[in-house]
Amino acid sequence: MPDASGASAPYYRAVGREVEAMRAACGASLPVLLKGPTGCGKSRLVEAIAAELGRPLVTLACNDETSSADLLGRWIVRGGDTEWLDGPATRAVREGAVLYLDEVAEARDDVLVVLHPLADHRRTLWVDRRSEELVAAPGFQLVASYNPGYRRGSKDLKPSTRQRFVTVAMGYPTPPVEVEVLLGETGCDASVAKRLVAFATKVRALHDLALPETVSTRLLVHAARLITSGMDARLACEVGVVQPLSDEPEVTKGLTDLAALMF
Numbered sequence: 001m002p003d004a005s006g007a008s009a010p011y012y013r014a015v016g017r018e019v020e021a022m023r024a025a026c027g028a029s030l031p032v033l034l035k036g037p038t039g040c041g042k043s044r045l046v047e048a049i050a051a052e053l054g055r056p057l058v059t060l061a062c063n064d065e066t067s068s069a070d071l072l073g074r075w076i077v078r079g080g081d082t083e084w085l086d087g088p089a090t091r092a093v094r095e096g097a098v099l100y101l102d103e104v105a106e107a108r109d110d111v112l113v114v115l116h117p118l119a120d121h122r123r124t125l126w127v128d129r130r131s132e133e134l135v136a137a138p139g140f141q142l143v144a145s146y147n148p149g150y151r152r153g154s155k156d157l158k159p160s161t162r163q164r165f166v167t168v169a170m171g172y173p174t175p176p177v178e179v180e181v182l183l184g185e186t187g188c189d190a191s192v193a194k195r196l197v198a199f200a201t202k203v204r205a206l207h208d209l210a211l212p213e214t215v216s217t218r219l220l221v222h223a224a225r226l227i228t229s230g231m232d233a234r235l236a237c238e239v240g241v242v243q244p245l246s247d248e249p250e251v252t253k254g255l256t257d258l259a260a261l262m263f
Contacts, residue, residue, distance in 0.1 A: 025168075
């Protein structure tokens with residue numbers, strides 16, 4: 001997917017119609033919420049769309065300590081003087097950038113309150129510490145993501161927040177597409193890509209393992225890159241896929257044995 005200048009954008013292989021939906025939402029200046037499991041390509045999709053639009057990308061990885069000040073900015077002391085330092089949201093609104101809030105459901109409630117007027121028809125941001133209201137510059141685009149499978153109860157997004165966004169559901173690719181992703185991302189041998197995808201497909205079907213998260217496409221990319229760099233394939237599967245998935249000895253042994261069967 002080339003960017004607005006014709007240069008090569010970050011690699012992204014569409015799985016469904018998520019690219020079409022993103023393009024339409026951005027064209028209509030509507031905020032987008034990407035929901036899907038860990039490592040399915042949400043962040044890479046945002047990178048590719050920002051490059052295609054020719055807009056700078058401002059990213060904030062949210063956690064349970066992320067506050068409104070982390071978004072808006074804060075006063076700092078520098079050289080004896082007090083200066084204002086814009087936060088990522090303020091900077092993106094001023095510049096007309098793509099603002100990407102990764103795992104937005106992790107953030108504190110005051111963050112979501114700040115986002116509400118930015119995510120509806122007003123497209124405004126109130127910077128309370130400066131008593132300043134900003135109107136989003138042309139080209140500004142709000143994108144957020146979260147993992148609904150990982151979220152639990154009270155940390156889920158409220159309806160008042162969710163209904164401000166166009167929501168695009170994402171998932172892991174089908175095996176043939178996932179093979180294409182590995183080839184495009186890593187340049188690994190086709191036989192390696194097929195075996196890694198077959199390994200992931202088998203693990204994803206093992207529901208009795210009760211893994212917090214299953215094998216993501218991101219983990220397969222890691223393993224493929226390790227193999228391409230010269231690492232033994234079984235070791236690459238162990239350190240790139242198995243160990244990140246679980247700390248349970250029985251589980252990791254079973255997954256390691258399965259990887260040995262595939263390679």
